[in-house]
Amino acid sequence: MPGFELFGNQERKQVNEVLETGVLMRYGFDGMRQDHWKALELENALAARMQVKHAQVVSSGTAALTIALASAGVGAGDEVIMPTFTFVASFEAILAIGAVPILVDIDDTLTLSPVAVKNAITEKTRVVMPVHMCGSMADLGALKAICDTNGLLLLEDACQAIGGTYDGKPLGSYGHLGCFSFDYVKTITCGEGGAIITNNAAFHKNADHYSDHGHDHIDNDRGAEGHPFLGYNYRISELNAAVGLAQLARLDEFLAIQKKNYSILREALETVSGITFRNVPEGGEENYSFLSFFLPTKALAKKTHKELASAGIDGCFYWFDNNWHYYRKWEHLTERKSLGKLSKEVLAGLQDFSTTDFSASDHWVGRNISCLVKLSWTEEEVAGRAAKMKKIISEVVSTFG
Numbered sequence: 448m449p450g451f452e453l454f455g456n457q458e459r460k461q462v463n464e465v466l467e468t469g470v471l472m473r474y475g476f477d478g479m480r481q482d483h484w485k486a487l488e489l490e491n492a493l494a495a496r497m498q499v500k501h502a503q504v505v506s507s508g509t510a511a512l513t514i515a516l517a518s519a520g521v522g523a524g525d526e527v528i529m530p531t532f533t534f535v536a537s538f539e540a541i542l543a544i545g546a547v548p549i550l551v552d553i554d555d556t557l558t559l560s561p562v563a564v565k566n567a568i569t570e571k572t573r574v575v576m577p578v579h580m581c582g583s584m585a586d587l588g589a590l591k592a593i594c595d596t597n598g599l600l601l602l603e604d605a606c607q608a609i610g611g612t613y614d615g616k617p618l619g620s621y622g623h624l625g626c627f628s629f630d631y632v633k634t635i636t637c638g639e640g641g642a643i644i645t646n647n648a649a650f651h652k653n654a655d656h657y658s659d660h661g662h663d664h665i666d667n668d669r670g671a672e673g674h675p676f677l678g679y680n681y682r683i684s685e686l687n688a689a690v691g692l693a694q695l696a697r698l699d700e701f702l703a704i705q706k707k708n709y710s711i712l713r714e715a716l717e718t719v720s721g722i723t724f725r726n727v728p729e730g731g732e733e734n735y736s737f738l739s740f741f742l743p744t745k746a747l748a749k750k751t752h753k754e755l756a757s758a759g760i761d762g763c764f765y766w767f768d769n770n771w772h773y774y775r776k777w778e779h780l781t782e783r784k785s786l787g788k789l790s791k792e793v794l795a796g797l798q799d800f801s802t803t804d805f806s807a808s809d810h811w812v813g814r815n816i817s818c819l820v821k822l823s824w825t826e827e828e829v830a831g832r833a834a835k836m837k838k839i840i841s842e843v844v845s846t847f848g
């Protein structure tokens with residue numbers, strides 16, 4: 448995840464251009480800004496790189512998901528299907544617009560299982576939201592077919608997978624809407640930021656207005672703009688957008704280093720018998736930000752995770768026990784802990800988590816380890832790491848029999 452690893456002159460130059468004018472806001476102040484429109488430039492560059500007609504850059508990935516849902520008119524009581532393995536932002540965004548998150552199982556792709564999605568569809572379902580966790584995607588072809596048959600929206604959370612592709616298309620551009628995060632630990636960063644991409648002009652217009660209090664941005668006169676519908680403030684600042692412009696220009700450079708380092712680790716682990724790798728659906732290419740593999744049992748996965756850490760191999764995650772990324776530790780959601788009252792629709796629509804069966808997800812996540820692929824490693828570091836990982840994992844697996 449190079450956002451926090453590689454930062455330098457190009458980022459500083461972009462930010463300095465903003466600092467020199469002092470115009471930190473993306474709208475208005477035309478006379479002062481010396482023609483610097485960093486957020487707008489980032490939108491144009493992102494749309495071009497992602498081969499879509501429209502991009503809206505906003506304050507975070509969580510904001511992007513919220514806006515994407517709102518832009519398509521999703522609201523109170525509508526059901527949004529999401530995976531059990533994701534970041535908490537998935538259900539936060541759904542709840543923020545009054546809709547109901549419906550959790551369903553993942554499969555060996557570590558993302559939404561199309562079979563589980565099909566079984567979860569009700570007359571209230573509006574959206575299927577696959578989350579491309581750790582750099583790789585769900586079987587998007589199967590999900591798209593399910594969405595088309597049932598008149599549902601496909602919203603890709605590509606926050607962790609920028610640069611990956613499916614069916615030759617950039618991840619995020621395959622569904623009706625796609626979202627990215629540019630927070631500090633993502634593949635490219637703005638410090639904080641996010642984006643919605645789409646080919647749908649109406650969704651884009653709605654996203655543009657919604658993210659700025661419903662301003663219609665028509666005559667660019669802040670005072671006189673109309674407000675066709677209720678909105679919110681999810682704007683990005685010019686400073687953050689400036690960082691993003693420099694980072695996006697380096698995306699392909701980052702991806703190439705990531706792939707090289709991934710391949711070295713992968714090659715070493717391919718020779719360990721007893722482990723298997725995450726399934727990348729046919730037609731897909733991941734962005735190589737993580738190397739994810741499965742141990743034969745949950746106990747062996749826990750043991751491997753512990754031994755990797757004590758050998759100084761940092762950045763390997765055992766998501767099954769993680770507070771942020773797996774439903775088992777989301778008691779604020781499952782026990783409905785809210786500061787205020789949740790709406791009737793949400794209370795009526797939420798699953799009863801004391802009876803849900805996510806054993807299929809437990810089967811995969813419980814045996815999975817995902818290791819972050821860094822860009823700042825030297826050749827010796829990657830080679831040393833590959834050898835150590837191979838030795839440790841081989842030893843743990845050899846105790847299995």
Ligand SMILES: *Cc1c(COP(=O)(O)O)cnc(C)c1O
Pocket residue numbers: 506507508509510533534536537578579580604606607628629630640641
């Ligand atoms: C990071 C992340 C988000 C949220 O992005 P923020 O910019 O941190 O709000 C959403 N979904 C996934 C899968 C993420 O990894």
